[in-house]
Amino acid sequence: MNIGALGPAGSYSQKAVDEWSKSRHVTSLEIVYYQDIQDVFESVQDRTVDAGIIPIENSIEGSIGITLDQLLESSVVIVGEVVVPIQHCLLSKGTLDDIRIILSHPQALAQCRQFLKSNFPNTEIRTTGSTSHAAKLSNEFAEMAAIASRESADKYGLEILITDIQDKKNNHTRFIVISSPDLSEEIKNITADLITPDGPDYRTSIIVYIEKDSPGALYTILGEFASRDINLTRIESRPSKKGLGDYVFYIDLNGSINEKDIKEAIDGVAMKVKNIKVLGSYPIHHYPEQTDN
Numbered sequence: 001m002n003i004g005a006l007g008p009a010g011s012y013s014q015k016a017v018d019e020w021s022k023s024r025h026v027t028s029l030e031i032v033y034y035q036d037i038q039d040v041f042e043s044v045q046d047r048t049v050d051a052g053i054i055p056i057e058n059s060i061e062g063s064i065g066i067t068l069d070q071l072l073e074s075s076v077v078i079v080g081e082v083v084v085p086i087q088h089c090l091l092s093k094g095t096l097d098d099i100r101i102i103l104s105h106p107q108a109l110a111q112c113r114q115f116l117k118s119n120f121p122n123t124e125i126r127t128t129g130s131t132s133h134a135a136k137l138s139n140e141f142a143e144m145a146a147i148a149s150r151e152s153a154d155k156y157g158l159e160i161l162i163t164d165i166q167d168k169k170n171n172h173t174r175f176i177v178i179s180s181p182d183l184s185e186e187i188k189n190i191t192a193d194l195i196t197p198d199g200p201d202y203r204t205s206i207i208v209y210i211e212k213d214s215p216g217a218l219y220t221i222l223g224e225f226a227s228r229d230i231n232l233t234r235i236e237s238r239p240s241k242k243g244l245g246d247y248v249f250y251i252d253l254n255g256s257i258n259e260k261d262i263k264e265a266i267d268g269v270a271m272k273v274k275n276i277k278v279l280g281s282y283p284i285h286h287y288p289e290q291t292d293n
């Protein structure tokens with residue numbers, strides 16, 4: 001099996017692949033690296049790769065817009081998730097005094113905003129396609145530094161100048177595993193040995209589009225879940241891109257579409273909204289939370 005992820009090697013996406021394959025006992029997984037998230041979606045959709053892994057939300061910075069947009073626009077489904085602790089380091093070939101330019105992925109830069117403002121207020125900041133790409137580029141000039149993982153330092157011959165530079169110690173990114181709909185059962189079967197019978201260990205993700213100016217519509221939708229005691233773990237609105245004030249809602253809930261009450265709730269929602277897309281039911285990744293901030 002192969003899986004597409006943001007590269008080059010040393011990215012947090014690679015960590016997510018490693019963590020997911022370990023937690024699901026998937027052996028012999030080959031990673032195919034891409035330059036951006038949209039390329040991962042496209043390769044999954046046209047089946048150049050069997051699956052893809054992409055970041056969807058971060059505990060400091062919130063959702064990754066391009067991932068939410070692609071989930072709406074493409075035909076891929078979600079078959080898994082994994083949460084990865086993110087501890088950024090400042091890496092360079094030079095010393096702290098040499099640094100003139102700091103490079104990283106926009107998410108990583110945003111997660112270290114206070115650190116940068118306090119320590120490098122006048123240093124030029126440049127964005128890259130990934131943190132590992134920033135590390136790779138920094139290998140060329142001593143005046144460049146990258147915000148990236150500890151592992152990227154080894155991989156690209158850089159020194160770790162400062163560790164744990166994200167603005168909150170407790171920093172996690174949730175990644176989702178995606179596939180084309182016709183491969184989703186196969187991928188779920190590969191990992192099936194660990195999957196408990198359908199129950200609270202599953203999460204289901206849906207997108208609903210409520211027509212603009214429909215008073216009480218969101219209340220009615222949420223009622224379908226509340227009346228059946230279904231726990232929602234996330235609700236997020238995103239512009240529908242049709243005009244200001246028009247939104248789609250991304251909803252995650254505990255349980256699998258194979259359970260009767262979940263299916264009934266989703267059917268109930270479908271009758272009340274303009275459009276609904278079920279992205280999939282997949283095993284929840286339980287991870288140890290850090291408490292010190």
Ligand SMILES: O=C(O)C(=O)Cc1ccccc1
Pocket residue numbers: 006010011012013014055086105107108129130131132173
């Ligand atoms: O750039 C990377 O390494 C990624 O995989 C994207 C990302 C960036 C920052 C935090 C988590 C994931």
